[in-house]
Amino acid sequence: MNSTELLHILALLKVEGVGDVVAKKLINHCGSAENIFQAKTSQLKAIDGVGDVLIKNLKDKSVYEKAEQELRVIQTENYNVLYYQNDNYPDKLKHCIDGPILLFSAGNINFENRRIISIVGTRQITSYGTEFCKKLLEDLAVFNPIIVSGFAYGVDIVAHQAAMDNNLQTIGVLAHGLNQIYPKTHKKYVAKMEQNGGFLTEFWSNSNPDKENFVRRNRIVAGMSEATIVIESAEKGGSLITANLANDYNRDVFAVPGRTSDKFSQGCNDLIKTQRANLMTSAADLVYCLNWEIASPTRNDKAVQKQLFVSLDNDEQKIYDYLQKNGKQLLDVIALDCDFPIYRISSILLNMELKGVIRPLPGKLFEAV
CATH class of the missing domain: 1.10.10.10 (Winged helix-like DNA-binding domain superfamily/Winged helix DNA-binding domain)
Known part of the structure; x- marks a missing residue:
């Protein structure tokens, strides 16, 4: 993508009233973001859902100033840009109507492997959840999946670490811009993750890890994955939102059961009880449901x-x-x-x-x- 095209896409995202759904509708109708800004009023009015207020907002030239500032950051920091119409964009996320039109990444992310699973759960992971997560990724390593999580405390960071321990590509989806890390204590994992995987976000460089951003982040985690696994969760929590989003996207969802008396198994047990998740007791359950087959060995350390x-x-x-x-x-x-x-x-x-x-x-x- 050239800088001119990117500039117009960034500007479009700064137009008041334009979100990912509306942006896609405009781009699909006009052919490109640049064409949207050059379109006549009569052309824009012909688009379903586009009214006078939005047309007026599209004439606001101040959006270009904000877009130019972000473009300079992208070019200076050498961030990778993933556009929803390009091949480098996560394939399954392309089919989510509310998927972001732009993603920014850092590291060495490679989406050629279509086996992508997300692992989510409580920030207060127990020893039971930790051991299950480690064993799960050890057993799944032969299938060489990409492991996606949110780089938060608890289940997220355990999943990222277990993936790295098994030489699996792992991606942290962030709820803020790439120019910062949250939580700060996880900075020590950044370099190793970027060697084989890295970080992905839809948020611009000036975006902080605000509460509402985490819900938006969760739709990316769910949407880009073939399946979502909930390791542990209380009765309410962000991981249950991710599981519900995955169900809405018609993805497979798995939950690890626990004792009824365990606080951080209540959410998982409820997902299973209400048939919003498959029961997961081992890697075999995932392999069976997704009908995975072991590929020919390609890595010396995990050759089968x-x-x-x-x-x-x-x-x-x-x-x-x-x-x-x-x-x-x-x-x-x-x-x-x-x-x-x-x-x-x-x-x-x-x-x-x-x-x-x-x-x-x-x-x-x-x-x-």
Whole structure:
């Protein structure tokens, strides 16, 4: 995107009464942000929902002064700009009607991998939630997903750290401009995150982490992801807003159950009870619901190769012998013939995939290697 085009987009975003939904409507009708400002009044009035007040606001030349100031910051700091019509913009977020038309990023973010999951939850994570999160990402590392969270205290930062520990790309979606970090105590994680991932925001450089910004931030977390996982949450909290947004965007939502007496399991239990989230007890639940398959190894540290001698427990050996004898079989058929409940068979099959003794096939089929 050239600087002239970016300048007009920035100016459009500063027009009073223009949000992401209206901006997209105007751009789709006129072809570009520059064309909007050059359009005749009769052309603008032909756009559904555009009235005299908005047309008057589009004539306000002061928006260019604000846009020029932000453009200088972007160029000076060398921020990456992601426009909703360009290839570098998160694919799933393009399909959210209220997704931001512009995103700014810092670091080394690469969206070629379409397996993107968001992990959210309480800022007061317990040892139970911490251990679950770490084990989850350790088990999911073989699928090499991008891990998205909000860089806040608690579940967010544990998810980012666990992703980095497993050499996974991780993205912190911020509720403020890129020229600051909130909370300040998390500055120590910035350099490492930017090596393999980084930060994403829709907010300009002069934006502070105001309360209302976090709700806007949550729609990006939910919208850009294939699935949202709630690790722990009280009865009310921002992570439940993210889960509801993910449901509104027709994304998969997962929640980690806990004891009914645990304060920070109440929100998750309620999501499951009201069927707004799938039950998550292990990585296998996510893999099964999203129908993920292990790709060919591309990273030396996480290469999954068939071993010459593999240690299988009794349950794994039973399933392996069954597949050797019967060939490709559906997950449900394997569970029935080998006498395992579905929730148990999913976990066993994932472990066997990780050991390289079976492989998943399209249509939830599995075969012995």
